[in-house]
Amino acid sequence: MFALGPLAFAAPLALIALATLPILWRLLRATPPPPKRAVFPPLRLLKDAPDDAETPHHAPWWLILFRLLMAALIIIALARPIWQPDTTESAPRPLLLVIDDGWASAPGWTAMKREAERRLDRAESAGQPAALVLTAGGTDADEIRLSDAGAVARRLESADPQAWPPARAAAAARVSAARSDGSLDGTLDIVWLTDGITTDGAEDLAQALSSIGSVEALTPVPGRNALALGPPAVAADGFTIPVQRADDSTGITVSLVASGEDGRALARTELTLDAGVREARADIDLPLDLRNRVSAIRIEEQASAGAVQLTGDGWRRSRVGVIDAASEDGQPLLSDLHYVTRALEPFAEVQRDELDVLLENSPSVLVMVDAARSDDERISAFVENGGLLIRFAGPRMAARGDDLLPVQLREGGRLFGGAMAWDEPQRMAPFSANSPFAGLATNADAVVSSQVLAEPGSATDDRVWARLDDGTPLVTAARRGQGWIVLYHVTAGPEWSDLPLTGLFPRMLRRTLGLASGGSAPRAQSGRYALDSALNGEGRLGAAPPGAQAIPAELWDNARASAATPPGLYRLGSEGAALNVVRVGDVLSPLPDTLGGVRFAALETVREIRFAGPLLALALILLAVDAVIALLLAGRLPKLKFSRGPAAAAIAAALALPLTQHADAQDYDDSFAMEASLEMRFAYVETGNAAFDARTEAGMRGLTEAVSGRSAIEPAAPMGVNIEADEILFFPLIYWPVTNDAPPLSPHAAARVSAYLQSGGLIVFDTQDANLAATRAGAPHPGLARILETVDVPALAQLPADHVLTRTFYLLQDFPGRWTGGPVWVEADPDGAARDGASGVVIGSNDWASAWAVSTDGDPLSTVEGGEPQREMARRFGVNLAMYALTGNYKADQVHVPALLERLGQ
Numbered sequence: 065m066f067a068l069g070p071l072a073f074a075a076p077l078a079l080i081a082l083a084t085l086p087i088l089w090r091l092l093r094a095t096p097p098p099p100k101r102a103v104f105p106p107l108r109l110l111k112d113a114p115d116d117a118e119t120p121h122h123a124p125w126w127l128i129l130f131r132l133l134m135a136a137l138i139i140i141a142l143a144r145p146i147w148q149p150d151t152t153e154s155a156p157r158p159l160l161l162v163i164d165d166g167w168a169s170a171p172g173w174t175a176m177k178r179e180a181e182r183r184l185d186r187a188e189s190a191g192q193p194a195a196l197v198l199t200a201g202g203t204d205a206d207e208i209r210l211s212d213a214g215a216v217a218r219r220l221e222s223a224d225p226q227a228w229p230p231a232r233a234a235a236a237a238r239v240s241a242a243r244s245d246g247s248l249d250g251t252l253d254i255v256w257l258t259d260g261i262t263t264d265g266a267e268d269l270a271q272a273l274s275s276i277g278s279v280e281a282l283t284p285v286p287g288r289n290a291l292a293l294g295p296p297a298v299a300a301d302g303f304t305i306p307v308q309r310a311d312d313s314t315g316i317t318v319s320l321v322a323s324g325e326d327g328r329a330l331a332r333t334e335l336t337l338d339a340g341v342r343e344a345r346a347d348i349d350l351p352l353d354l355r356n357r358v359s360a361i362r363i364e365e366q367a368s369a370g371a372v373q374l375t376g377d378g379w380r381r382s383r384v385g386v387i388d389a390a391s392e393d394g395q396p397l398l399s400d401l402h403y404v405t406r407a408l409e410p411f412a413e414v415q416r417d418e419l420d421v422l423l424e425n426s427p428s429v430l431v432m433v434d435a436a437r438s439d440d441e442r443i444s445a446f447v448e449n450g451g452l453l454i455r456f457a458g459p460r461m462a463a464r465g466d467d468l469l470p471v472q473l474r475e476g477g478r479l480f481g482g483a484m485a486w487d488e489p490q491r492m493a494p495f496s497a498n499s500p501f502a503g504l505a506t507n508a509d510a511v512v513s514s515q516v517l518a519e520p521g522s523a524t525d526d527r528v529w530a531r532l533d534d535g536t537p538l539v540t541a542a543r544r545g546q547g548w549i550v551l552y553h554v555t556a557g558p559e560w561s562d563l564p565l566t567g568l569f570p571r572m573l574r575r576t577l578g579l580a581s582g583g584s585a586p587r588a589q590s591g592r593y594a595l596d597s598a599l600n601g602e603g604r605l606g607a608a609p610p611g612a613q614a615i616p617a618e619l620w621d622n623a624r625a626s627a628a629t630p631p632g633l634y635r636l637g638s639e640g641a642a643l644n645v646v647r648v649g650d651v652l653s654p655l656p657d658t659l660g661g662v663r664f665a666a667l668e669t670v671r672e673i674r675f676a677g678p679l680l681a682l683a684l685i686l687l688a689v690d691a692v693i694a695l696l697l698a699g700r701l702p703k704l705k706f707s708r709g710p711a712a713a714a715i716a717a718a719l720a721l722p723l724t725q726h727a728d729a730q731d732y733d734d735s736f737a738m739e740a741s742l743e744m745r746f747a748y749v750e751t752g753n754a755a756f757d758a759r760t761e762a763g764m765r766g767l768t769e770a771v772s773g774r775s776a777i778e779p780a781a782p783m784g785v786n787i788e789a790d791e792i793l794f795f796p797l798i799y800w801p802v803t804n805d806a807p808p809l810s811p812h813a814a815a816r817v818s819a820y821l822q823s824g825g826l827i828v829f830d831t832q833d834a835n836l837a838a839t840r841a842g843a844p845h846p847g848l849a850r851i852l853e854t855v856d857v858p859a860l861a862q863l864p865a866d867h868v869l870t871r872t873f874y875l876l877q878d879f880p881g882r883w884t885g886g887p888v889w890v891e892a893d894p895d896g897a898a899r900d901g902a903s904g905v906v907i908g909s910n911d912w913a914s915a916w917a918v919s920t921d922g923d924p925l926s927t928v929e930g931g932e933p934q935r936e937m938a939r940r941f942g943v944n945l946a947m948y949a950l951t952g953n954y955k956a957d958q959v960h961v962p963a964l965l966e967r968l969g970q
Contacts, residue, residue, distance in 0.1 A: 071147055078143040085132055127693060134686040141679035158210050159187040159194040160254045162239075162273065165223060166200040166230040167645055168259035170368035170601050172288035173225050175667055176257045179282065180220055183255055188213035195248065197239060198223060199230035199269070203627070208242035210249075225601030227369035227632075228625040228645065233265025236272040243276055252277035257667070260284050261310045262653040267660075274661025282667040283655065286314050291363050292370040292646045293320075297546075298579055301500060302350040305361055305373065307335055308343045310652040315339045319364040319846075320346050321804075324357045329804055330836065331358075332846070342652065352578040354836075356380040360605075367602040369631055369645045374599070376633065376642030382429050382452075382580040384412045385422030389435035400433035400456060400556035407570040412577060419443070427451070428580040433556045434458020438466050448545030452580045454573070455549065456556040457516040465516075470527055470542035470549045472519040489513045490532040492563075499529045500575045501539075507566040512538065514560035515553045530572075539572070541579075548579045591617050591636045598632035599645075605632065615643070740794035743780035746946070747795040748913075750784045751803055757784060760801050762925055763913025767799075767942040769922065774943055775873065777950065788813045792820050797949035801913060802831045806847030814854035821856070821904035826949040832911035834886030835929070848907070857905055861892035869906070872947040872954075874940040881910030881938045883929050902952035906945065916942050 073079065161180055163169075169176060187194045193210040196219060242248045254273050260283040273279045284290075294306035307318060315338045322331040331354065335346040350358070358379065363371035386405055401416060408414045412429070415422060419440060422430065429452045432438060438455075444467070447453050453468065455461075465473040489511040495501040512532055523537045529550075530539040541550040554561040563569050592614035597605045613628045617636060625631040625645045634641050657664045740747075746768060748760045764782035772778050785792055788810055792798060798820075809817065821827065831845045863869060863879070867890065870876045879888050886909035914926040915938035928935045 071145060073143040073145055075142060075144045078139060081139040081142075082136065085136060088132060088135060089128060127697075130686070130693075131690060134683055134690065137679050137683040137686070141676050141683065145675045145679070147673040147675065156190070156192075157251060157253045157277070158192050159183060159213065160197065160248065160252045160273075160277065161194065161216070161220075162197045162199065162235070162254065162256040162269070163223070164200065164230045164232075164257065164259040165198045165225050165601075166259060166263075167225060167227055167369040167601055168229070168261050168290035168292075169257075170225040170603075171290055171366050172259075172284040172667070173601075175284070175288060176282075177220065177223070179667060180255075180257060181217060184213045184217040184220070188217070195242075196220060197235055199232050199235040200226040200228060200627070202235060202238065206238070207247070208238055209247040225368070226627070227599045227601050227603075227630050228627060229263050230259070231265065231626070232263055232269040236265060236268040239269070239272045239276070243272075248276055254279045256281040256662070258283055258655060259290060260655050261290060262655050266655060270659035270662050279662045281655075281659075281662045281664045283664060284311075285666050285668070286311060288667075290368060290370060290652070291318060291366050292650075292652055293361060293363060293373045294646050294650065295644065295648050296361060296373060296375075299347065301578070302331075302348045302355060304345045304347050306343055306345050307337065307363065308646070308650075308652045309337065310342070310654040312337070312340050312342045315341075318366075320348065320361060321364050322348060322350065322358045322361045325359045329833075330354050332804065352574060355578065362603065367604075369599045369601055369603045369625075372599060372603040373644050373646070374605075374631075374633060374642035377640035379642075382412045382577045383425065383427045384408055384414045384429040384431060384577070384580075385425070385427035386414060386416040386431045387419055387422065387433075387436040388416055389433060389437075398557065398559075400435065400458070400559075402557070403564040403569075404431055404433065404456070404556040404573075407564070407573050408577075410570065411574050429454065429577060432456070434460050438468050444468060444544075447547035447549060450546040452547060452577070453544075453549045454552070454576060456552045456554070457560070458555045462516050468544075468549060470540045470551050471537070472522040474517045474519055490534055490536075492538060493531045493533050493535070495530060496525075498525075500578060501529055501572055504568065504571055504575070507563075507568040510561065510563040510566050510568055512554055512561040512563070514555075518553075541576075550576050550579070593617060593620060593634035593636045593641060595630065596633045596635040596640070598630040608632065736790060737794070740783060740791075744777075745780040745795065746782045747785050747792065747798045748782060749787050749798060749800040751801060751806070753803070756801065756803070759917055759925070760784075760799065760913045762917035762919065764799055764916070766916035766918035766924075766939075767946065769918065770916070770939045771943055771946045775947070777946065779946075787817070792816060793823060793825070796825065797946060798825065798827045799913060800827055800829050800851075802829055802845065802847045802851060804845070804847050806851055808850040809854055811854065818856040824902075824952070825904065826902075826945070827905050828912070828945060829905060829907040830881070830912055831907075831909040832882075832914070834881075834883035834909040834911065845909070857891075859892040860889045860905070860907065863888040863890050863906075868902075868953055869944055869948050872944045872951065874944055876937070876941060876944060878937060879908065879910065879941045880915070880930065880934045881908070881912035881928075881941075882914035882926055883910045884934060886910045902948070910938075912938055912942060915939070 161183060163176065163180060165173075184194055192213065194213040194216045195208055195210050196216050197208055198206075201223060239248070254277045256269075256273065256279055258281050270279065289309060289311040292308045294308060296303045296305040305320065307320070309316075315336065317334055317336045319332060319334050321329050323329050331348050331350050333346050333348050335344055337344050356379070358375055360375065361373045386401060386408075389401065405414055405416055408431070415425065415427070419442065423442060423446070430443065430446060431454045432443075433456050435458070443453065447468070455468070461473070463475065465475075491508060491512070492506040492510050494506055495504060515532075515536065515538065518537050518540065523540055527540050527542050528537045529541055530537070532538055536553075538553050539550065540553070541548060543549075554563060556564060558564050593616075594614045595608040595612040598608045598612065600606055609630065611628075612630055615623045615629055615634060620641065623629055623643055624647070625643060629643065631643050631645050634643055746764055748757075748764045750757050751760075761782065761784060768779045768782055783795070785795075785798070787800075817827070829848060829851075831848055833845070865877070869890065878884065888910075889905075889907040891903040891905060915928050915935050917925040919925055924935065928938070
């Protein structure tokens with residue numbers, strides 16, 4: 065091999081043939097073109113004609129250069145050029161490939177597989193046998209035996225990362241058994257492509273490998289290391305979830321997405337892990353209603369089973385145990401247990417029984433009224449282990465407190481007419497912004513006549529969730545171990561207050577249940593959980609493999625993801641539970657570089673590139689072009705006009721075509737232009753998701769029908785456009801649904817969109833996420849930010865009440881779609897644009913297309929948050945958008961003011 069810097073030639077002697085190119089030049093110049101046949105004219109036409117005819121004696125210069133280039137390409141290809149060649153010597157000994165194909169290898173699987181193929185190619189070139197060991201996907205039935213390296217490479221082609229950790233101890237046992245029975249005979253070259261994470265059996269595997277040869281362990285380069293999500297923990301206003309990594313050499317920022325069963329994102333947040341930090345927790349604020357809809361939490365930047373946490377059915381509905389009290393028997397309407405049970409039943413699974421029976425069913429919440437005993441140590445242990453305890457006060461607690469309280473209490477309650485009397489019964493104060501009850505409206509009928517009082521100094525602001533008008537705490541809460549204790553300072557019945565008689569009481573309890581862990585342990589105590597759907601190595605749910613084993617209910621707490629019990633969703637009857645790769649207490653640690661007999665190195669991602677094949681292919685293309693040129697020069701293609709100047713240009717274009725990596729221009733589609741311009745029609749931007757685009761098309765079809773039926777405008781059927789490829793100047797209005805993963809625009813697409821806006825078009829951007837808490841809080845939409853980053857969009861402002869868009873056809877004050885409440889943005893100062901004072905963009909998040917969507921029969925396709933009245937208002941806003949796109953600022957003229965005032969009754 066001959067090297068010239070990063071370029072090398074495997075057969076350098078072939079380059080000697082380049083010296084023959086000058087000789088070839090002389091030969092080509094000495095070869096005249098074939099004679100041209102022509103009909104001889106009459107002799108009288110030759111009378112007195114000058115004798116200046118010339119016959120060329122060599123081929124045109126451009127054809128000679130073209131053929132010399134073709135010859136040079138063939139010679140260079142025969143020299144087998146290589147970019148950044150592997151300078152190591154061929155494998156002198158048989159090769160043993162050991163590959164960690166567990167979940168942690170998924171982020172760098174492409175690089176690992178490419179390196180394994182390169183090592184097998186070297187072994188095959190040297191005539192050495194090879195063997196393959198997969199630490200996660202391999203089984204005891206797999207035979208470890210040296211065989212042809214090409215056969216091993218074919219087996220490697222079908223290998224993929226698995227959804228469980230590698231079983232290195234089992235792999236070590238298989239290697240030792242193969243050495244004992246002679247399948248791995250002699251000294252080997254061993255390459256261990258590892259995920260870089262410590263697991264059980266790592267030392268056993270290193271010892272087994274080093275006993276049969278030299279071991280080179282290749283670990284992922286920074287940026288390809290695995291990230292993992294730990295089990296989420298419930299917080300007062302959402303949940304927290306830990307992110308772990310083994311390699312902390314660099315700082316990274318990751319995005320976490322909580323999604324529902326339909327795949328739609330319910331919440332999103334970012335977390336930064338600085339250099340030197342291996343674990344950090346992300347806080348996700350989410351109301352209870354949305355948290356119950358979460359089915360999976362993922363790291364957006366990584367596709368692996370360890371970067372996913374499935375929630376299971378227990379996450380969605382709390383199991384609440386109400387501790388029975390014998391003294392509560394009697395009239396139901398006078399029983400504290402009656403009121404608290406009725407308040408919890410609509411949104412929780414409530415069981416009222418003795419404490420022994422309740423604890424057998426592993427509840428996530430225990431409720432105690434004042435008559436229940438609180439001196440049982442099992443209640444304290446329940447809270448310490450992550451349970452939620454909800455308590456209600458009463459005469460017994462007022463007389464004597466205990467240790468299961470979030471604050472210290474004064475002895476003796478505060479009564480209306482007592483020693484510590486109020487002048488009059490107290491009402492509830494508005495909830496503070498940092499309270500879990502924030503957003504709930506207090507009820508004027510919730511009058512408190514008695515309560516237990518907290519000792520001054522113990523009821524700090526972080527422990528008080530609700531107060532009375534005089535500032536005394538009504539609801540307090542505090543953490544105890546891994547769980548929570550919440551105390552309502554009044555009785556659960558109407559004896560001390562009217563709160564249990566109002567609709568506010570169940571809403572407050574529902575917010576309180578937001579602290580529950582939601583079924584961290586399975587409910588069933590017998591039977592077997594069968595795998596319903598499994599995670600693959602890239603973290604996607606799919607069908608369960610046929611060999612998956614069921615897990616006994618009594619062993620569920622200690623179950624681990626493995627080849628026999630893959631991670632995924634398991635089911636026992638109507639119950640569902642999630643088995644994740646990372647469980648409570650798991651920690652990612654880097655593989656120690658002190659393993660005996662193992663030499664560690666980084667897995668490089670840049671490898672050699674061979675040019676022999678592409679150069680020969682290019683030479684064959686040029687040979688075909690040369691044949692066409694020869695036919696033209698020989699006159700064998702008489703129907704084609706030919707001249708030397710255009711021919712040279714054509715040859716140059718033919719040479720440039722296969723070498724071009726990217727075409728800046730594209731063929732113009734006349735059929736698309738004709739269809740888009742012959743009739744007026746609206747358009748929508750295609751996202752590439754078939755189901756998503758079908759819904760958007762149905763929405764634009766519904767808008768078209770609404771405009772046709774309510775105005776003199778008769779648009780044709782809407783068209784979908786590819787914003788990167790299609791011309792959009794034909795359409796007066798374009799509806800653009802924006803997804804979270806929308807890619808940024810290319811420079812050409814961004815210029816096309818900017819030109820469209822300047823020429824008078826209207827684009828309606830709809831992020832369709834007004835139902836998310838993050839959107840209502842004003843969080844920026846990531847997909848919209850990427851799209852508008854390169855588009856010339858002026859400053860924006862929320863749609864003012866007097867904007868012309870509110871009266872182009874209908875008089876509107878709200879602009880709902882499937883959702884309502886999301887702000888609508890327009891240009892802050894459209895007068896400065898070349899649009900006669902009309903805004904070129906409308907940005908919102910209310911999912912208007914879903915509200916407009918109709919079937920081919922005209923029936924609505926999507927449910928609307930506010931029912932049919934809201935759907936009608938959404939259609940009216942769509943008609944206003946269409947009229948605004950077609951008439952611009954026409955309705956802003958003063959000539960319309962009297963008519964508008966008359967319509968408004970002024």
